[in-house]
Amino acid sequence: MLRRIVNYLIYILFVLPIFFLLLLISNLILIRFYVINSRIGHISEDFFLYKCKKNLEKKNKKKIIIDFFAIDETLHKANIECRKLISDEVIILPFFLVKHFFFFFNIVSKKYSFVRKFLAYERNSKKDGYQYFSDKVFFKFSHDRINTIGQKFLSKKNLDINKKFICLNLWTSKHIDNVNHNHHSFRKISIKPFIKLIEYLDIKNYYIFKIGRSYNRTQLNHFSNFIDLSHDEIDDALDIFFLNNCQAYISSGTGLDHLAFALNKPMFINTPTINDYFIERPNIVYLLRPYFKKISNSKISIDEIINDFDLSFKYKYKDFQNKNILIGENSDDEILKAFKDLEYLINNNFKNSEKNKKISDKFWDLFLQAKKKHVKDYDYYKNKKILTHYSWSNIDY
Secondary structure, three states: OOOHHHHHHHHHHHHHHHHHHHHHHHOEEEEEEEEEEOHHHHHHHHHHHHHHHHHHHHHHOEEEEEEEEEEEOOOOOHHHHHHHHOOOOOOOHHHHHHHHHHHHHHHHHOOOOOHHHHOOOOOOOOOOOHHHHHOOOOEEEEEEEEHEEEEHHHHHHHOOOOOOOOEEHHHHHHHHOOOOHHHHHHHHHOOOOHHHHHHHHHHHHHHHHEEOOOOOOOOOOOOOOEEOOOOOOOHHHHHHHHHHHEEEEEEOOOOOHHHHHOOOOEEEEEEOOOOOOOOOOOEEEEEEOEEEOOOOOOOEEEEHHHOOOOOOOOHHHHHHHHOEEEOOOOHHHHHHHHHHHHHHHHHHOOOHHHHHHHHHHHHHHHHHHHHHHHHOOOHHHOOOOOOEOOOOOOOHH
16 A cells, blocks of 8 residues: 555656656657566567667657666566667666656556657567567677677687587576466476487587576487586576577577577477467478377367367466366477478578478468467468468478
């Protein structure tokens, strides 16, 4: 109750007077606000789309625009290196200075649309902001400190600085240990299905750097090119360095996917759910993990996932538990084949064959059916050409 009273006083005595001042000068100088969620996926996605929006605004710039950002670290400590990198481009103020203005403008703008101009950026749905997407805008990390740390690590480990490498990132809850994360448990995945792929890359003489966060070190000593950075070698700067310089990125669906997308990296994503996928780039391949009926242990089709069980665009463990559905893991052959799908695209300048495109399009037709059932952002997907691919290696399921 006391906190609510204090907030009301802040809005009446501080926010409202400054709002009227900002409104008065807005035709000459427009001051805007935005608060970013502290997790790296949110920072990467929001800031990248903000850059895309700014790129469009430059073409019609008629006034001075000053943007103030803040990072909400209420639940999660922000990725320090990512924060430093975006602070080179925007003004980041303490959260308590920006939050009241941002929340005030965000709420009031729902009723009075003219107030939206005081928001540097806004997200009202998963795909809100992607209307600004441009393939001419992406992160370019040339930060000297990041490069120095990466080069020193390679030298310390006696690794070939000039050898090509792949990044592997498998989701665990290690990065959110400070909060209840049981609703994310369906996202957990083991290294086992990726062993054959790691062997394939090892034989081709790629380094495979496992990035992100893990509870245990992955022991794959028989592969000379596999290096696990996700346990003993945890370093935000190293994650960014290797992701920025890798030939391709393999993921099970994590926050770092958004950074890889912003960096325009070829991606193979072994996703646990049908959700709001990247569809804007042709250098991405998805592979959906298999779904099983808990009682009979029988696999269900993508069509059944969408239409019979209504399990597309679901984000919590209980959604699957309530339908007695388990999310399994793909076979090592399926994982290897799906990565080879990405290789095929890389080697063919990201142009698919007509045969493979027809198979991939079958999935995206089902995907659009799923999105139509869940309404939000459907028009975006329907009106946007889908450039991303679905792995044609196991479409039969």
